[in-house]
Amino acid sequence: MLDGLDFEAWLDLEGVDYRVTTGKSGRELNIRHCPMCGGDSWKVYFNPMRGQGVCFHGSHPQDKQYNVFRFLQAFTDKRGRELADYIEQVSLELGYMPKVKTEIKSDVNLLQEIRLPASLHISREMETLPEYLLNRGLSKTLCEYFDLRWSESGVHVFWDSEAQEGKTQDFSKRVMIPVYDLEGKLATFQGRDVTGEARRKYLFPQTLSASGRYLYNGHNAVGKETVIVGEGAFDVIGVKRALLSEPTLFPFVEPIGTFGMHLSGGLEESAQDQIGAFLKLKAKGLKNIVLMWDTEQKTIPVVIASAKKLIGCGFNVRIAALGEDEDPGEAPPEKIIAAYYRAKKFDNQLAMMLKLKGWSAIRN
Numbered sequence: 001m002l003d004g005l006d007f008e009a010w011l012d013l014e015g016v017d018y019r020v021t022t023g024k025s026g027r028e029l030n031i032r033h034c035p036m037c038g039g040d041s042w043k044v045y046f047n048p049m050r051g052q053g054v055c056f057h058g059s060h061p062q063d064k065q066y067n068v069f070r071f072l073q074a075f076t077d078k079r080g081r082e083l084a085d086y087i088e089q090v091s092l093e094l095g096y097m098p099k100v101k102t103e104i105k106s107d108v109n110l111l112q113e114i115r116l117p118a119s120l121h122i123s124r125e126m127e128t129l130p131e132y133l134l135n136r137g138l139s140k141t142l143c144e145y146f147d148l149r150w151s152e153s154g155v156h157v158f159w160d161s162e163a164q165e166g167k168t169q170d171f172s173k174r175v176m177i178p179v180y181d182l183e184g185k186l187a188t189f190q191g192r193d194v195t196g197e198a199r200r201k202y203l204f205p206q207t208l209s210a211s212g213r214y215l216y217n218g219h220n221a222v223g224k225e226t227v228i229v230g231e232g233a234f235d236v237i238g239v240k241r242a243l244l245s246e247p248t249l250f251p252f253v254e255p256i257g258t259f260g261m262h263l264s265g266g267l268e269e270s271a272q273d274q275i276g277a278f279l280k281l282k283a284k285g286l287k288n289i290v291l292m293w294d295t296e297q298k299t300i301p302v303v304i305a306s307a308k309k310l311i312g313c314g315f316n317v318r319i320a321a322l323g324e325d326e327d328p329g330e331a332p333p334e335k336i337i338a339a340y341y342r343a344k345k346f347d348n349q350l351a352m353m354l355k356l357k358g359w360s361a362i363r364n
């Protein structure tokens with residue numbers, strides 16, 4: 001039964017103080033208290049994948065090695081039958097199951113009636129990722145999931161009905177970000193500049209519908225119970241990357257983007273808009289919305305207005321806050337996950353606290 005026990009989930013269950021770090025061999029758990037020697041100064045390091053750990057405390061007895069069994073034994077101070085019963089009980093509590101595999105694949109069949117500017121499909125047609133994406137910690141898996149393209153010199157061609165002539169828009173040296181509607185039909189796209197020299201960081205195609213009418217990655221949120229809402233596409237990708245490190249969350253939680261903090265819609269019934277898309281997701285099982293937007297003082301009224309709109313749609317709304325100057329597109333996965341768990345339920349009282357104390361109302 002120990003093989004099926006998720007050690008990290010067990011630490012959470014027992015309220016053990018630990019922090020997640022990245023060691024030489026990947027994810028490592030740094031535990032405050034050593035149950036064997038009693039050392040209390042963060043000297044235990046545990047590798048959850050290998051199920052082994054070690055205590056570096058000076059007064060630790062000869063054998064410093066831990067495995068999951070030895071840790072549970074020392075922690076509970078139980079032996080034999082009593083220990084076996086304990087392990088059985090916590091395993092049941094944690095839902096005895098093999099680890100969920102952290103592989104993601106979108107099941108939505110994507111349709112593209114409109115044309116993207118000539119570009120390479122990054123995960124399928126390029127050997128290595130553009131440096132901009134590597135620097136942001138993206139993988140081929142993520143590029144595939146979000147269907148990202150690289151435009152070396154692509155152009156968007158459109159008909160200018162006022163001038164009565166064909167025109168072109170240059171999308172050179174940009175990461176192409178397709179935006180799909182909930183049915184997986186290509187609605188529009190964005191091009192993100194990677195040179196740092198372009199006049200506009202994000203370029204939108206003229207004559208196609210505004211991206212602000214769609215929920216970015218909404219097609220992958222159909223049927224999910226919880227969404228984490230970011231602003232731009234790279235915020236959404238950053239949250240997805242963080243969720244990959246949390247096998248307990250990622251089958252149920254999907255990040256989506258609203259291209260800004262204002263939610264479009266709510267007035268015209270038939271219009272294609274974001275509130276309409278949220279309501280469609282609700283009909284497919286969406287219950288919880290966690291807003292993880294920019295945390296500047298001036299954004300608070302907009303966040304409150306949007307949260308109220310979503311409450312009005314019948315969702316449970318929580319507000320998350322990363323640190324100052326952090327956004328989900330660049331923050332380390334641990335911080336995004338921590339902010340997700342620290343998110344506070346939105347109600348009138350929290351709205352008042354936000355107005356009074358600013359973002360520290362969420363952070364503390």
Ligand SMILES: [Zn+2]
Binds near residue numbers: 036
């Ligand atoms: Zn120790």
